[in-house]
Amino acid sequence: MRLTTASGRRLVAGIPILWLLVLFLIPFIIVFRISFSEVRLAIPPYTPLLTWRHGSPVLQLHWSAYRFLFTDPLYVSSYLYSLKVAAVSTLCCLGLGYPMAYAIARSHAAVRPVLLMLIVLPFWTSFLLRVYAWIGLLKNNGVINNVLMYLGVIHHPLALLQTDFAVYIGIVYSYLPFMILPLYANLEKHDGTLLEAAADLGARPLRAFVRVTLPQSLAGIVAGSLLVFIPAVGEYVIPTLLGRTDQIMIGRVLSDEFFENRDWPVASAVAIVILLLLVVPIMLFQRLERRELEAAK
Amino acid sequence: MKSAIPNVNVMPPAADPDSAYVRIANLTKRFGDFMAVDDVSLDIRRGEIFCLLGGSGSGKTTLLRMLAGFELPSAGTIRIDGADMSAIPPYERPVNMMFQSYALFPHMSVEKNVAFGLEQEGRGREQIRHQVGEILDIVKMGGFGARKPHQLSGGQRQRVALARALVKRPKLLLLDEPLAALDKKLREHTQFELLNIQQRLGVTFIVVTHDQEEAMTLGTRLGVMNHGRIAQIGTPADIYESPATRFVADFIGSVNMFEGRVSDEGSDCLRIDCTELGCTVRAERTVSCTRGAIVWTAIRPEKINISRQPPTAAGQPGPAENAVRGTVREIAYMGDMSIYLVQIDSGRVMRVTLPNVMRGAERPIARQESVWLSWHGSSPVVLTE
Amino acid sequence: MRARGLFTRTALVLGLAFLYLPILSMIVFSFNNSRLVTVWDTAHSPTLKWYVALMSNEQILRAAWLSIRIALIAASAAVVLGTLAGMALTRLGAFRGRMLLAGMTTAPIVMPEVITGLSLLLLFVAMQQLIGWPKGVGAVTITLAHITFCMAYVTVVVQSRLSGFDEALEEAAMDLGARPLRVFLRITLPLILPAIASGWLLAFTLSWDDLVITQFVAGPGSSTLPMVIFSKVRFGVTPDVNALATIMVLIVATGIAVSTAWMRYRQQRRVRDLQLAAAANL
Numbered sequence: 001m002r003l004t005t006a007s008g009r010r011l012v013a014g015i016p017i018l019w020l021l022v023l024f025l026i027p028f029i030i031v032f033r034i035s036f037s038e039v040r041l042a043i044p045p046y047t048p049l050l051t052w053r054h055g056s057p058v059l060q061l062h063w064s065a066y067r068f069l070f071t072d073p074l075y076v077s078s079y080l081y082s083l084k085v086a087a088v089s090t091l092c093c094l095g096l097g098y099p100m101a102y103a104i105a106r107s108h109a110a111v112r113p114v115l116l117m118l119i120v121l122p123f124w125t126s127f128l129l130r131v132y133a134w135i136g137l138l139k140n141n142g143v144i145n146n147v148l149m150y151l152g153v154i155h156h157p158l159a160l161l162q163t164d165f166a167v168y169i170g171i172v173y174s175y176l177p178f179m180i181l182p183l184y185a186n187l188e189k190h191d192g193t194l195l196e197a198a199a200d201l202g203a204r205p206l207r208a209f210v211r212v213t214l215p216q217s218l219a220g221i222v223a224g225s226l227l228v229f230i231p232a233v234g235e236y237v238i239p240t241l242l243g244r245t246d247q248i249m250i251g252r253v254l255s256d257e258f259f260e261n262r263d264w265p266v267a268s269a270v271a272i273v274i275l276l277l278l279v280v281p282i283m284l285f286q287r288l289e290r291r292e293l294e295a296a297k
Numbered sequence: 298m299k300s301a302i303p304n305v306n307v308m309p310p311a312a313d314p315d316s317a318y319v320r321i322a323n324l325t326k327r328f329g330d331f332m333a334v335d336d337v338s339l340d341i342r343r344g345e346i347f348c349l350l351g352g353s354g355s356g357k358t359t360l361l362r363m364l365a366g367f368e369l370p371s372a373g374t375i376r377i378d379g380a381d382m383s384a385i386p387p388y389e390r391p392v393n394m395m396f397q398s399y400a401l402f403p404h405m406s407v408e409k410n411v412a413f414g415l416e417q418e419g420r421g422r423e424q425i426r427h428q429v430g431e432i433l434d435i436v437k438m439g440g441f442g443a444r445k446p447h448q449l450s451g452g453q454r455q456r457v458a459l460a461r462a463l464v465k466r467p468k469l470l471l472l473d474e475p476l477a478a479l480d481k482k483l484r485e486h487t488q489f490e491l492l493n494i495q496q497r498l499g500v501t502f503i504v505v506t507h508d509q510e511e512a513m514t515l516g517t518r519l520g521v522m523n524h525g526r527i528a529q530i531g532t533p534a535d536i537y538e539s540p541a542t543r544f545v546a547d548f549i550g551s552v553n554m555f556e557g558r559v560s561d562e563g564s565d566c567l568r569i570d571c572t573e574l575g576c577t578v579r580a581e582r583t584v585s586c587t588r589g590a591i592v593w594t595a596i597r598p599e600k601i602n603i604s605r606q607p608p609t610a611a612g613q614p615g616p617a618e619n620a621v622r623g624t625v626r627e628i629a630y631m632g633d634m635s636i637y638l639v640q641i642d643s644g645r646v647m648r649v650t651l652p653n654v655m656r657g658a659e660r661p662i663a664r665q666e667s668v669w670l671s672w673h674g675s676s677p678v679v680l681t682e
Numbered sequence: 683m684r685a686r687g688l689f690t691r692t693a694l695v696l697g698l699a700f701l702y703l704p705i706l707s708m709i710v711f712s713f714n715n716s717r718l719v720t721v722w723d724t725a726h727s728p729t730l731k732w733y734v735a736l737m738s739n740e741q742i743l744r745a746a747w748l749s750i751r752i753a754l755i756a757a758s759a760a761v762v763l764g765t766l767a768g769m770a771l772t773r774l775g776a777f778r779g780r781m782l783l784a785g786m787t788t789a790p791i792v793m794p795e796v797i798t799g800l801s802l803l804l805l806f807v808a809m810q811q812l813i814g815w816p817k818g819v820g821a822v823t824i825t826l827a828h829i830t831f832c833m834a835y836v837t838v839v840v841q842s843r844l845s846g847f848d849e850a851l852e853e854a855a856m857d858l859g860a861r862p863l864r865v866f867l868r869i870t871l872p873l874i875l876p877a878i879a880s881g882w883l884l885a886f887t888l889s890w891d892d893l894v895i896t897q898f899v900a901g902p903g904s905s906t907l908p909m910v911i912f913s914k915v916r917f918g919v920t921p922d923v924n925a926l927a928t929i930m931v932l933i934v935a936t937g938i939a940v941s942t943a944w945m946r947y948r949q950q951r952r953v954r955d956l957q958l959a960a961a962a963n964l
Binding site: 365366387388392393394397402403404413414417418445447448449450453461 | 848850851853854855856857858859860861862864868869872873952955956958959960
């Protein structure tokens with residue numbers, strides 16, 4: 001179809017592509033390149049990307065940053081810990097989000113927009129402040145401990161803050177809307193008569209759910225889970241505010257390498273390894289996204 | 298209501314009524330490996346309503362979109378009133394389109410929708426107002442100018458879409474399934490109204506439709522499309538009574554078709570042996586074919602007689618001609634007519650329709666009755682492809 | 683059937699409580715007199731003293747003003763770029779670089795922020811070495827970074843709106859003689875305006891709220907509001923942050939309430955119109 005003239009087309013596609021090339025793709029190439037440099041005391045603090053010898057550029061690759069990553073157990077354990085935290089949080093999100101999305105999709109048409117708004121509304125208020133609110137709830141003399149002690153359930157405050165539990169709570173809390181919305185979008189489209197047909201053919205409700213609803217909502221489950229899992233792996237604010245001090249997540253490692261140790265090559269190598277871990281989920285997410293848009297057409 | 302020559306009172310008659318007003322030559326459109334339109338050549342006369350009829354995927358919509366300029370041909374040319382359209386973008390073509398979805402701009406009132414095309418030409422405000430008012434009156438939407446499209450019923454929207462496309466007095470109006478979105482009652486009414494408006498304004502129409510009834514009532518001529526090609530062009534009667542191919546015969550209306558072999562050829566008639574039918578078919582000679590050639594005979598269900606007695610000609614000795622025996626298997630009463638499914642002695646089932654002329658006929662033919670089917674020698678159409 | 687309805691409904695109620703309890707507790711304790719934040723001082727509460735303290739906190743006010751300016755510019759630029767990208771992805775058919783653009787617009791949404799932040803900073807450093815611009819990091823680099831990740835969200839919002847509406851509308855406008863730019867201004871733009879507006883709001887919120895990427899590309903003297911809050915709360919709870927949170931929740935809630943009322947009004951008008959149209963059919 002010819003909706004635009006040739007020069008118009010070039011402009012419409014060219015401007016965003018150029019912007020993203022410069023500010024999204026090239027930065028990754030730079031990160032990739034710097035991960036193969038060595039740290040040095042200079043500005044900027046890494047060996048140059050290209051050196052000139054006899055008038056021609058020479059590309060020198062150093063593996064030291066990566067070697068360092070795999071010899072110091074701190075990094076490997078941080079990666080594994082991040083993957084574990086992200087996986088557990090994603091499962092919790094799914095466990096809580098699925099029934100919520102289901103309940104919204106089956107609710108009366110008049111209250112549905114209200115419920116959806118209630119899900120999205122916290123997202124519009126500051127993420128940082130909402131995570132911060134949990135400090136007040138989880139502290140030793142925080143609201144939860146105070147209430148439990150007042151009720152006599154416990155006599156000594158529970159250590160809730162700076163635990164894995166607090167990080168799970170924080171991630172589930174912050175990312176719940178990202179799980180619910182794709183699930184809702186999927187479940188809302190389901191044809192109610194399918195469940196009736198299943199019931200008519202003799203399937204009990206639970207069985208009908210497992211055989212009919214669940215398989216159909218798989219795309220929503222995957223989309224929601226990826227939307228939670230991928231950013232959670234690199235999460236920085238939540239573990240910093242709520243998490244353990246003896247075991248840090250990989251996002252924090254990256255930030256510390258960069259800001260505290262000023263070791264840019266190692267920080268870059270950390271980023272590249274995170275990306276390698278996430279490349280499959282990210283591609284999967286993009287494919288789902290594309291299919292969703294095509295279906296909308 | 299169907300009139301052969303419209304444009305009587307508004308447009309001056311063209312110098313040569315048969316000269317092509319729209320000339321499509323060797324037009325081809327490929328989408329990757331798929332040939333959507335395959336080497337189509339077609340002439341359309343000034344002031345006619347030309348219907349492109351075909352199933353989904355036949356290429357009719359792609360052809361229409363190439364005429365409008367939304368798709369670029371892979372090969373071939375389109376000329377309108379002598380001017381080559383190849384390099385002309387849609388917004389400069391003297392062609393307007395009525396979209397299947399009507400595509401009324403939801404954020405504009407009826408008046409604004411209709412005025413949109415005139416505004417693009419930079420006409421004066423007073424003139425636009427006048428022309429919009431005039432065309433809205435023609436489509437009987439005079440009082441609805443301030444309404445928004447979603448405040449209109451389906452039929453009203455259709456008329457606004459028509460007005461919007463006509464207000465620029467295009468040389469050619471393209472209509473994409475113009476009646477598909479209307480319910481059955483409204484469709485019939487709108488059909489005649491469309492013809493009426495077309496005659497008043499004398500604009501040349503090209504209508505794309507998959508609905509043969511719509512095509513037959515609207516079109517002065519039809520082009521039947523299949524697999525990107527034009528299968529046949531002709532008046533509705535031509536196409537119905539003298540289909541050129543088995544595809545056309547089968548696509549338009551229903552038909553009983555039998556394979557056979559030419560056994561005898563006279564100067565004006567043919568004899569065909571049909572083993573599937575169990576009798577010899579005598580037909581008018583309309584195609585050239587030699588003795589022994591494989592052909593198909595097609596007989597429309599309404600051109601077959603059904604009777605309890607053997608037809609007089611079949612009573613003669615020798616193999617029966619244009620008559621077979623069979624048993625009635627099903628009867629479908631449709632009100633104005635009845636459809637009989639008759640299993641003939643060869644085992645095939647033939648479809649026969651009879652008008653219900655009398656109320657409560659005395660002893661109607663019943664299921665499982667044994668009957669004779671016969672037809673006149675002018676009824677069968679002989680097809681070679 | 684009934685058992686599952688009960689189960690999912692309970693989950694919904696508990697989930698909503700989970701979402702709102704922390705916010706409620708912040709609001710309540712913003713009126714608490716005690717410095718100990720979570721211990722309610724019955725004698726002197728409720729009080730507005732933290733609000734007063736907030737209003738006289740130069741650092742927070744300056745950071746808030748910077749954040750607002752950055753968010754305004756970033757959201758507006760992101761809307762322009764995101765709309766172009768959305769148009770390119772839905773209206774240009776197949777073109778060279780389409781896959782690249784599609785990939786680059788969805789990736790930033792899921793990309794861990796530390797990586798985006800790091801890569802952008804390294805870009806700015808490299809650019810400064812090569813072409814001498816931007817001079818150091820600060821408000822300019824923050825804005826550039828924000829435009830980039832906000833644009834991705836706007837693209838998704840605009841794209842889904844564009845692929846949801848009938849392309850025949852644009853074809854009809856062109857058929858009636860409107861050139862491509864005019865088609866965009868008269869038909870496409872008015873119809874996707876709601877999506878653009880919500881894309882802008884989304885971009886504004888994301889920019890206003892971003893901490894991690896901002897930390898990487900910010901310099902001395904360019905602390906945004908989230909950066910100031912983070913440095914405060916990292917070492918414990920401070921009551922004036924509760925007051926700040928309450929004000930922000932209030933603003934958002936008011937905005938949403940107004941827009942909901944507006945939408946409900948339009949919905950009712952629409953229903954009336956449909957009845958009118960039905961009546962016209964008779």
